[in-house]
Amino acid sequence: MNERPRRQGRTRISRTFWHCLTAIVLLAYLVTALSLSSEAWSERRCAGLRIAVNDTTSMKFVTAGELARELGIIPSRAKGMRLLDIDTDSIERILSRIDKIESAQAVRLSDGFVLVNVDPMRPVARVFDGDKSYYINREGKRISADARYHIDVPVIQGRIADTQSMARDLLPLIDYISADSLWNSLVSMIKIDSPTDVMLVPIIRGQIINFGTPDNFDNKFRRLRRMYTEVLPVKGWNNYDTISVKWSGQIVATRRHKQLSRPAVEVEEVDEADDIGTMLAADGIAPGTALPGQKPRSEKPIPAAKPHK
Template sequence: MKRVLPYILSCILLVYLIIVLTFVATKLGEVTCRGVRIAVKNTDVNMFVDEEDIMKAIKKGYGDITNKSIMAVNKDSLERILVKNPMIKSAQVYYSLDGYIHVSIKQREPVLRVMTGEGYYVDSDGKVMPLSSKFTSRVVVATGDISKKYACEKLAPFVMSLRDDSFLDAYIEQLIVRSNEDIVMIPKVGDFRIILGKVENSRERLDKLILFLKNGIAKKGWNHYKEVNLKFDNQVVCVRK
């Protein structure tokens, strides 16, 4: 009997859920749409899309839905329509019995802006996203000899490693990529360039840079050098102005 009881309880729960879902679906079929409630997440960081953009997408796909059956808008279909927007990472749509369609939007998060050709962003998933005429994200800028493959597979992960370090995240403003894939970093403070080298296995060189900035350059002054080279083992090579 003890072995059978969990199975019986599971069956009862399944039947209950079916009854509840059937009841809710029936009720929703009788509900008239009163409007759409939209929530766009992480707008404190990025403002690529807003409520107006979402409403335009809904009207383009379904027309004016007010005072129509709330079920006239297919949730899955609307989610697919919304994520076609290159600035949207995910969309969740659901109905409520009070007559509202709820839309929750998560924007894509750029970590790098590449300024070659027409320019583009690379997001936190390592995917290319276009620049926006509505909003400019404050992220590290990269220039130079940059392919999209290199930007997505190597440069973006490197920038994300900089973001994980609060000091470097606040300090590095721009990356210049040379034809041999060596990286030159431009800081926000100090009139000099930092020669990093390749992005692979760069953690030790970055730690060396942090020590130099905190303990070395402060004694000489931020504008004493024109170049700081991290490519040599166990030392920082500086070129005076």
């Protein structure tokens, strides 16, 4: 009667023993394999450097060839060295010091190559500050301008003491202009006269818009749109030299009291009113009537057009 329980107990002990033995053998194999693999890895030679620039735009602001030159003799010396002797931290430090680089990461790969991944800066505006010119990213970091490349981004002109605060204040305005087809075509530059006098320079020669402080975008651009679609087509595109939406609820336009001087170089005789009218029509807005004859000059500001009831 007691023989069966004893046999079952011996069977359980036997199974436990074999399970433990199998686990020990597998562990020993794993330790040996890892040791051999580690030894082989420590002696693996570098096959070279691969530089990848993570730039999905067409700017080509940073190129792999340019980065290879910045690394000097490192790429040529790396080939044939032991992978473990490649100082990846040094590669990252050298590249991170370049103002056009957002981040750099160097990693050793199992195929023997060292992969250098680089994220370039994303310029959002170009600043002309006195005799200096540079690009800025969204955080306000300066990026030196170089004659070897040109990036089509909005232009800002003025004395800029703190690019970080300037970027924080002006980037919402830049984004707003860029997102609207009319203003993106019409505004050629942003000029900073003071923190409360941000000027928009349109493509209409001899005209400037005082935007005031960079805020309340919807309201201010709504007033400007009425000026450019209801007033200027009737009064004349060159009839006013300054348009201001600085003050709440108003459009103040100052009549031009001097004739525009003829440009030093005339490349093509194209009526500026036709160009603006084309933009307004493309934006789904009727451009209004043709330019009338010259009106009597007056410096008295005109009020905003009253809304139709």
